[in-house]
Amino acid sequence: MRRSTLGSTLVLASLAIAQLAAPAAAQTLAQRIGRTDPAKMRELRAVHEGAGKMQFQPLLGADAVRSNLVFVHRGVILPKSGIGQHYHHQGEEMFVILDGEAQFTIDGRTATLAGPAAVPDLLGHAHGIYNATDKPLQWLNINVGLAKAYDKFDLNDPLDNATLDRIPQFVSLRLDRALLKPVAAMDGGTGTVRYRRALEPTVFSTAWSFVDHLVVPPGASVGSAYIPGMSEVLYVVSGAGEVTVAGETAPITAGDAVPVNIGQARAIRATGAAPLELMVIGIAEDLATKADYVARQQRPR
Incomplete structure (x- = not known):
């Protein structure tokens, strides 16, 4: 039985919302920079009802800038793991893989992209990602809202057995x-x-x-x-x-x-x-x- 995302996706949401409530104190530029640190990553399971588990760290919160940036998150998606397909009706994300390859899904259509690559998850479109390989995958996520708020609706789709399109049927980019x-x-x-x-x-x-x-x-x-x-x-x-x-x-x-x-x-x-x-x-x-x-x-x- 799949573990509920009440313990994982709500961690993501609560971190983002908590960052909204507390304005940053005066900090130096060096202190404001979010720095990836594997020692600070926590383990999350069944993210948005996805398969397996990942390591996760927030880099920037909603207080980082005045515009409607909600967060920048960094993580490692472990083998045979991913983020289940879900919606944001008030925001847009972009999933980025910095190495390896991943199966990206937008509105139920799935294709494999080799990193470094990114897929924008646009307003009101379902999205998710799955690491079908045997190697950990370096992952980055940026979320920008209509306001400084986070919302989500999970489809309970782990994406671990998706049918693959030869050509992606969605917007994507490679850092080529x-x-x-x-x-x-x-x-x-x-x-x-x-x-x-x-x-x-x-x-x-x-x-x-x-x-x-x-x-x-x-x-x-x-x-x-x-x-x-x-x-x-x-x-x-x-x-x-x-x-x-x-x-x-x-x-x-x-x-x-x-x-x-x-x-x-x-x-x-x-x-x-x-x-x-x-x-x-x-x-x-x-x-x-x-x-x-x-x-x-x-x-x-």
């Missing part, structure tokens, strides 16, 4: 460096970085506005800049560097999630021997601000 384009002196920085916008604003129904993929070579940097009315989360996929937010600088490394609040300029610099690779999540202050951002992007330059 071959797709990146060179950008010299990005935002006034040094050297040439590689960049692409992986998901456009039109993908999302919430104020979630974009997903970017960025690689900064050793010694290069992205200059100080901000987008009016836009918050960001910088997730470090690999490498090491430093980030400056509102004039304060902190080191960053793989597994870190950096919150950048509305109105804060941020700069990025690679400091290691390998490139610094990031996924950049943009969340507008509200839908009107997002619409204005889209309009500005469409104007002739």
Whole structure:
């Protein structure tokens, strides 16, 4: 008999809601950064009535930025385990796998994607994920709401025996460096970085506005800049560097999630021997601000 998600999915929900209730005290940038730490992960079973178990850690909560970010979660999905198919009617998520491969399901259609890859789980669409392999899978989840609130409706579908489509019947992306384009002196920085916008604003129904993929070579940097009315989360996929937010600088490394609040300029610099690779999540202050951002992007330059 499957163990009830009253012990697992409600942990996810209660963590998110608890983070809404307690505004963050004044902290340094280094303290605000969510850092992946396997020692801090807890074990969850039957997440959203899914199969098996996973290791789980919250990186950022709803108090991280003023926009409607609800959380950034990090975890490890163990072999033959996953997150059962479920709905959010007030929010959108994006499941990311950083290695291996996983079976992603959207609205009952399932396909296998090789990591690093991501699938946006859009407003009012059922979604889940299953690790059919014999290896643990590194997993990341971002949730953005219509408001700073978390809701869920489980379908009691563990997804451990899904029929697979050869071609995914849903939106997806791969963090494929071959797709990146060179950008010299990005935002006034040094050297040439590689960049692409992986998901456009039109993908999302919430104020979630974009997903970017960025690689900064050793010694290069992205200059100080901000987008009016836009918050960001910088997730470090690999490498090491430093980030400056509102004039304060902190080191960053793989597994870190950096919150950048509305109105804060941020700069990025690679400091290691390998490139610094990031996924950049943009969340507008509200839908009107997002619409204005889209309009500005469409104007002739």
